[in-house]
Amino acid sequence: MAFRSRRFNCVGISRPSIQHATALEGHRTNSSNPDTTMLRLGAVSYLNTKPLIETLPERLGQLGKLRLDLPSRLARDLAAGKLDIALIPSVEYFRGGDDYEIISDAAIACRGPVWSVRVLSRVPMNQIRTLALDEGSRTSAAMSQILLAEMHGLRPETVPFPIGSSPDEIDADALLMIGDRAMHPAPAKYKEIWDLGDRWVRWTELPFVFAMWVARRSAVADPEIRQQIETALNVSRDEGMQQFETIAKREAAGHGLTIEDLHRYFAENLHFQLGNGERSGLAAFREKAEHLGLVPASHSPLQD
The missing domain is CATH 3.40.190.10 (Periplasmic binding protein-like II)
Incomplete structure (x- = not known):
C-alpha cells in the first residue's frame, strides 16, 4: 500500500x-x-x-x-x-x-502474509538495536516488538517514523512500514524483510x-x-x-x-x-x- x-x-x-x-x-x-x-x-x-x-x-x-x-x-x-x-x-x-x-x-x-505490514532491516534481524515505528499503526508497532522479543530476545530502542518521511531520512537499524511502501520496498537496501502477517502466523500458528x-x-x-x-x-x-x-x-x-x-x-x-x-x-x-x-x-x- x-x-x-x-x-x-x-x-x-x-x-x-x-x-x-x-x-x-x-x-x-x-x-x-x-x-x-x-x-x-x-x-x-x-x-x-x-x-x-x-x-x-x-x-x-x-x-x-x-x-x-x-x-x-x-x-x-x-x-x-x-x-x-x-x-x-x-x-x-x-x-x-x-x-x-x-x-x-x-x-x-x-x-498469512498481509503484504502491507513489514519490518525492513538494514542489519540481520537478531542484531537490531533501534526500530523506527510507523506512526500510522499502534497495533502493527506492538506486533513487531512482540515478534522481535519472542523470536530473538530483542527489545530495541524505538524511534518515530513520521508520516511523510522517507526511509532514507530515518536513522535506525530497522523500520516498520505500512502501506504502499511496505508493499513495494527497495530490497537492495535491506538485509532482511519480514511480512509481519506471515511471521505472526508461523510463530504463533494463529491468525x-x-x-x-x-x-x-x-x-x-x-x-x-x-x-x-x-x-x-x-x-x-x-x-x-x-x-x-x-x-x-x-x-x-x-x-x-x-x-x-x-x-x-x-x-x-x-x-x-x-x-x-x-x-x-x-x-x-x-x-x-x-x-x-x-x-x-x-x-x-x-x-x-
Whole structure:
C-alpha cells in the first residue's frame, strides 16, 4: 500500500478522505421516530476497510449514522463517548477495558502474509538495536516488538517514523512500514524483510486481528438494538466481500495498484471474519502485549 500520502491502515491502503459531511456532533434523532436516538458509528476510509463499509450506510438506515475519520480520532472519540461504535485497532480495544465489547464478527485480519505490514532491516534481524515505528499503526508497532522479543530476545530502542518521511531520512537499524511502501520496498537496501502477517502466523500458528467493530457497552445495552446493529455490520461485510472486483476497479488506479493486485489483496491477504481462530489470535496478542507492557494489563477475559 503506497501511499504515504495515501496509505493503508494498519494493514491497509490509503489515507482516508475525511467526509466531514458524515460527521456527527452528537446524537441525531431518527426522522421516522423522533423518540429514537441514532447510533454514532465511526470508521476509516482506508482500502482495507472498504469491504466492511461499502454498503453500511444503506444497511444502517435510520438505526445509525456512519462517520469517516482518522483512526486516532475514532479511538479518542469512542473513549470519550462521542461515538457509540467504531472500527478500531486491536490495541485500542484492549485499552478500553470493560467499557468496550466486540459488537460484530466483521473484522480486518490475516491468516498469512498481509503484504502491507513489514519490518525492513538494514542489519540481520537478531542484531537490531533501534526500530523506527510507523506512526500510522499502534497495533502493527506492538506486533513487531512482540515478534522481535519472542523470536530473538530483542527489545530495541524505538524511534518515530513520521508520516511523510522517507526511509532514507530515518536513522535506525530497522523500520516498520505500512502501506504502499511496505508493499513495494527497495530490497537492495535491506538485509532482511519480514511480512509481519506471515511471521505472526508461523510463530504463533494463529491468525492476527488488526481491527474490529467495538461498541461502548452502554450504547448497546438494549438487546434489540444490539441485534439490529450486529446484523447490519455483518450483512454489510458479507455484501462487501461479494464486491471485491467492483471495489478494486473503482479504487485501484487512484492508489497506484492494478485491479488484479487489489482484488488479490482483498481476497487472499485479508480475512474479514472474526472466527474462533481469530479470537484465539486476538487473545494471544493481548497477552503478549501485556507481558511486554505495550498495553495496560487487564484481568477481564476476552469476550467470547
